[in-house]
Amino acid sequence: xxxxxxSKEDMEMDFLGEHSAYGGTxxxxxxxxxxxxxxxxxxxxxxxxxxxxxxxxxxxxDWKNVDIDSLLExxxxxxVTSLPADLNSDIDIxxxxxSQSARIVLVNGVMDDILSDISLLxxxxxxxxxxxxxxxxxxxxxxxxxxGSAPRNPFERINSFQFQDGVxxxxxxxxxxxxxxxxxxxVASKTPVVAYPNLVIKIGEGASLSVVVTHVSLCSGxxxxxxANWLFDISKSGRLDYLNLKATRRSSNVxxxxxxxxxxxxxxxxxxxxxxxxxxxxxxxxxxxGEEATSNMVxxxxxxxxxxxYTNTTVDLNSPNTDSQQFFKSILGPNSVNEYxxxxxxxxxxxKVNSDQLxxxxxxxxSSRAISRPQLKIYADDVTCTHGSTTxxxxxxxxxxxxxxxIERNEATALLISGFAEEIADHIKNDRLKYYAEENIRSALxxxxxxx
Amino acid sequence: MLEIKNLHASIxxxxxxxxxxxxxxxxxxxxxxxxxxxxxxxxTLSKILAGDQQYQVTDGEILFNGESILDDDATERSLxxxxxxFQYPVEIPGVNNAQFLRxxxxxxxxxxxxxxxxxxxxxxxxxxxxxxxxxxxxxxxxALNFGFSGGExxxxxxxxxxxxxxxxxxxxxxxxxxxxxxxxxxxxAVNKLRSEGRxxxxxxxxQRLLDYIVPxxxxxxxxxxxxxxxDKELAKELDKQGYDWVANV
Numbered sequence: 001x002x003x004x005x006x007s008k009e010d011m012e013m014d015f016l017g018e019h020s021a022y023g024g025t026x027x028x029x030x031x032x033x034x035x036x037x038x039x040x041x042x043x044x045x046x047x048x049x050x051x052x053x054x055x056x057x058x059x060x061x062d063w064k065n066v067d068i069d070s071l072l073e074x075x076x077x078x079x080v081t082s083l084p085a086d087l088n089s090d091i092d093i094x095x096x097x098x099s100q101s102a103r104i105v106l107v108n109g110v111m112d113d114i115l116s117d118i119s120l121l122x123x124x125x126x127x128x129x130x131x132x133x134x135x136x137x138x139x140x141x142x143x144x145x146x147x148g149s150a151p152r153n154p155f156e157r158i159n160s161f162q163f164q165d166g167v168x169x170x171x172x173x174x175x176x177x178x179x180x181x182x183x184x185x186x187v188a189s190k191t192p193v194v195a196y197p198n199l200v201i202k203i204g205e206g207a208s209l210s211v212v213v214t215h216v217s218l219c220s221g222x223x224x225x226x227x228a229n230w231l232f233d234i235s236k237s238g239r240l241d242y243l244n245l246k247a248t249r250r251s252s253n254v255x256x257x258x259x260x261x262x263x264x265x266x267x268x269x270x271x272x273x274x275x276x277x278x279x280x281x282x283x284x285x286x287x288x289x290g291e292e293a294t295s296n297m298v299x300x301x302x303x304x305x306x307x308x309x310y311t312n313t314t315v316d317l318n319s320p321n322t323d324s325q326q327f328f329k330s331i332l333g334p335n336s337v338n339e340y341x342x343x344x345x346x347x348x349x350x351x352k353v354n355s356d357q358l359x360x361x362x363x364x365x366x367s368s369r370a371i372s373r374p375q376l377k378i379y380a381d382d383v384t385c386t387h388g389s390t391t392x393x394x395x396x397x398x399x400x401x402x403x404x405x406x407i408e409r410n411e412a413t414a415l416l417i418s419g420f421a422e423e424i425a426d427h428i429k430n431d432r433l434k435y436y437a438e439e440n441i442r443s444a445l446x447x448x449x450x451x452x
Numbered sequence: 453m454l455e456i457k458n459l460h461a462s463i464x465x466x467x468x469x470x471x472x473x474x475x476x477x478x479x480x481x482x483x484x485x486x487x488x489x490x491x492x493x494x495x496t497l498s499k500i501l502a503g504d505q506q507y508q509v510t511d512g513e514i515l516f517n518g519e520s521i522l523d524d525d526a527t528e529r530s531l532x533x534x535x536x537x538f539q540y541p542v543e544i545p546g547v548n549n550a551q552f553l554r555x556x557x558x559x560x561x562x563x564x565x566x567x568x569x570x571x572x573x574x575x576x577x578x579x580x581x582x583x584x585x586x587x588x589x590x591x592x593x594x595a596l597n598f599g600f601s602g603g604e605x606x607x608x609x610x611x612x613x614x615x616x617x618x619x620x621x622x623x624x625x626x627x628x629x630x631x632x633x634x635x636x637x638x639x640x641a642v643n644k645l646r647s648e649g650r651x652x653x654x655x656x657x658x659q660r661l662l663d664y665i666v667p668x669x670x671x672x673x674x675x676x677x678x679x680x681x682x683d684k685e686l687a688k689e690l691d692k693q694g695y696d697w698v699a700n701v
Contacts, residue, residue, distance in 0.1 A: 396506065401542040403526035404502045404535070405556035405612060406563065412527075415555070419546030419595075426546065426595070 011072040012055050015194075016158070037142050038130055038166075045151045045160030056154045062312055063154070065339050065371060066281055071253060074223045078162065079108035079193035087188045090218045091115070094186065103182040104167060109195035109228075111167045120179050125209075127169040141168045144202050144233045148259045151229070153283060156257040159196045159229040166198035173204035173235070180210040180432050187226050187252070188218040194225040201231075203238035203266075210241035210430050217252035223278075224251065230258040234266040236290065241430035242270045245440050248277035250306075255281045264290025264319070271428045272299030272328075273437050274309055275444030281310040288315070288322040296325045300424040302444040303336035303368070313342040317353045317383075324355040329424055331417060332361060332368035333448055339371040344387070348379040357387040362394070362420050364451045394451065413450050421445060453651045454478040454501075454620055459512035461500050470496045470507070472676035478620065478651045478669075485654040485662055487687060488673035489695040494655045495539055497673075498624040501653075502536040503529045516620070531563040533619030537609035537626050539655075543597045549608070550578060550592035553615050560616060581614040585641040602629035603638075610641045621645075622653045627661040639664030659691035672698040 034042075055072070056063030083091075095105055095115050104127055105115035111129050118127055126137070133141060151157040171177060187195045203209055217224045234240050246254050254277065260268050274280050286295045301309040315324045330338035340359040361370035374387035394416055402412035421441045428434040454476070461471040470493045478484050488494050500507045501514065503526030514521055521529050544552075557577075558568040569577065575592075582589055587607055597605050606626055613621050623642070627635055642665050646652065654665060662670070662684060670686040671678045672695065680686065680698045690698065 395542075398542050398544060400499075400502070400504050400526055401538060401544075402552075404530050404538075405552075405616065406527055406530040406559040407556055408527050408559070409525065411555075415547055415552070416544065419544050421546065423546035423595070 008069075008072065015072055015076055017078050034131065035138055037138070037145075041145065042161045045157045048151065049154065049157040049161065054154065062341065065337070066310055067279060067308060071225060071279065074192050076192045076194045076223070076225055079187060079189055079195040081108050081110050081164075083107070083188055084190070087190070087218060091186055091188055094216060094218065095184065098182050098184070101182045102179055103184060104169070104199075106167070106183070106185045106197045106199075108187060108189070108193065109185075109197045110164050118181065121177050121181060122175050124172045124175050125170070125177060127167060130166040130168060133168060137168060137170065140170060140202060141200060144200055144231065147233060147261055148231050149285070152285075153257060155227050155255045156229055156283070159198060159227050159257070163196040163198035163229070166200060169199070169201040171201070171203050171207040171209045171238075173207060175204065175207045177209045180212055183211055183213045184216060185213070185226055185228060186216045186218060187224040189222060189224065190219070192223040193219070194227055197226065197228040199228075199230050201233070201240075203232070203234045203240050205235045206237045207235070208239035208241075210433055212243045212245065212433060212436055214245045215248060215254045217249050219249070219251065221249070221251050223253070225253045225255065227255045228257070230256070232258070232260045232268070234260065234262045234268055236263045237265045238263070239267040240269070241433055242268070243428070243433040243436055244270070244272045244282070245436070246272075246274040246277060246280050247440055247444060248280065250276065250278060252277050253279040255279070257283045258285070260284065260286045260295070262286065262288050262290070262293040262295060265292045266290065267293070268295045269429050270295070270297040271424070271433060271437055272297075272311070273424075273440045273444070274299070275302040275307075275440070276304065276447065277307055279308045279310075281312070283312040285314045286316065286324070287318060288324065289318050291319050291321045293319065294323040296427070296429070297327075298424045298427045299328045300421050300441060301330040301338055302421060302441070302448065303330065303338065304333045304447040304449065306335040307333075308337045310339045311341070315342075315344045315355070317344065317346045317350045317355060319347075320349065320351045320353065322350060322353045324353075326357045327424065327427060328358070329360045329420065330362070330370065331421060331448065332363050332365070332370060334365040335367045337369045337371070339373075340389075341371075341373040341375075342387075343375045343377065344385060346376075346378040346380050346383055346385065350380045351382040353380070353383045353385075355383070355385040359389045360420075361391040362417070363391065364393070364417075364448070410450060414445075417448065417450070418442070418445050453480045453482075453517065454653070455513075455515040457513045457515075459500075459514065460510045461496065461507050462510055464506055464508045470676055471500070473512070474673075474677055476671065476678060478653060480619075480651055481648040482669065483646065483652040483654065483665065483667045484669045484671065485656060485667040485687060486671045486673050486678070487656055487659075487690050489657075492673045493676040494673055495624055498536055498622045498653075498655055501529075501534065501622055502526055530616070530618075531560060535613055535616055535618035535621045537606075537613060537621065537623045539624040539628065541597045541605040541609055543600070545595045545598040547596045549594050549596050550575070552596050553578060553612065556612070557615055578615065581611060584614050584644055585611050586637055587611055603631070603634040606630060606634070606638055607641075610638055610645075614641070614645055617650075619649065620651045620653065622655065624655045625657070626654070627656055627658065635661065636664060659687045662687045674699045
């Protein structure tokens, strides 16, 4: 029997499953094990979603280029954690590669206690599900969540009322983690699913942590969506080095929303290496809330063929003498899209801040498209803020220069493209994260078809 | 070594004629200098010799070691032993200087049927060349010309020349943007690289470079042609009298 095409509203309701979209009631999974604060947070997110527009439309500037319809047309269901044996076996094989690393493994959005192991981190560091927190950590979590902004974008709100159980990590005051922590978000299913990881980390005063987040789809050609929320709170003089790797399959989609709050003299170094996939949207909102807080974000998107990459950053310089650096690049193969939209806001009292924002796009094919919107809103008068953007093809002069040293044309082209991408890794301060980024960039570049 | 006969060339995009019947012969081991005013076609000549496809040769011939190189691309010309030190060396972030030099050096070894060198062997070789051109070893770890000062870029060009050991080196306004000390250092490095089998073509506006690198032959180029040739005294005369003197001969 051939069914009638679904209306957009039907598709939206189908996507949300038991919540019946607009006007419906909220059914919270595992509500009996959740504390009242989390339950209230989820209810508020649902109300905000219902009353403030629901799914994004073409009228929403931050989403108008994102192909939401293609997501809604896919019959996604909320991912479950009980999986068939063969998928569990695939997960074990993947996680086995990290056997020598500290790791938090999220399977279909929920932390797997058996696969996760942080024994290589200092003993004071703790990561637990929201549902397993003691009273002290519950209060700590509430404090962090209160200090962050309420879920602002539609998919962030959806995550906020859909997530089954979040993860809260604490690096106590003064604890410096020498080893990196790998956080792996695995989506595994034999039917189209959407997973909702929700993770909060508090870096204590003078503490530091380096994190590698990897998004993995083990869905074998089946569409998947990893709709993740991350909230990082960096206390005074704390430091977070962060690398986000999205080397995803063609059928997989990732919509990430990340909030970072940085106190006085705190430091956030974020790096993003994205390649492949269908839709990858990365939203980062950074608040520099104390003097001499710094944020340094770099990213490269490598789009071999028909990939859609969206990076949306907001940096709020709320205090004097703060510093923000942003450098995002993309390499665009046939039919690929990259959008960079970045807003830097300088508060009225935030004198003597420094901010640089640069977006560069390298187009390898006439069918590719780059959209670049670096923006500034400055309400202080003694600041140094720059922003810029370039989009173009490989330069003939650069090619001539390399060829005039005896390097073959195709090798020279590959060298220029890899140099364009690897410059981003040069800006990563943490050596271990830099190494991971370089490995992933090189691997991603191998999928690119070199221009004639 | 190099024989250019009646060379006519134009910009490929719009057919603007730049070279209008240029003749030049450089023998092995000779140092020639071409001087000329802005727009006379000096840099275009260097780019055409290197194989820049922005320009098209419409008539004439370029023979390198007796063979036409007109059908060779820039890679092939380099591998045959032709080197151009760029007036404006290109900055390429993300490409490591030492890795790039080893890649270029190995391309030459491979072309000559020799075994390529590994990074450790090459490092020793490169350190010798750095010392030859009086460059700090920290240059190895930097990105190719990226963030280099004008003087550092020119030194890096001479380092590449030292590594690739070409048969003919064209130095396109290597003196531009250099202070007196840097000019002396770069010239000293070039002089160390002079040999019986290696020829140089210096392109410059000013005579001062030729105080340090003394040429065998000086040519005055005006309007896409060589209008006068002579010994090193010609450079001094051009410096004194200006280019109108030869343009009106």
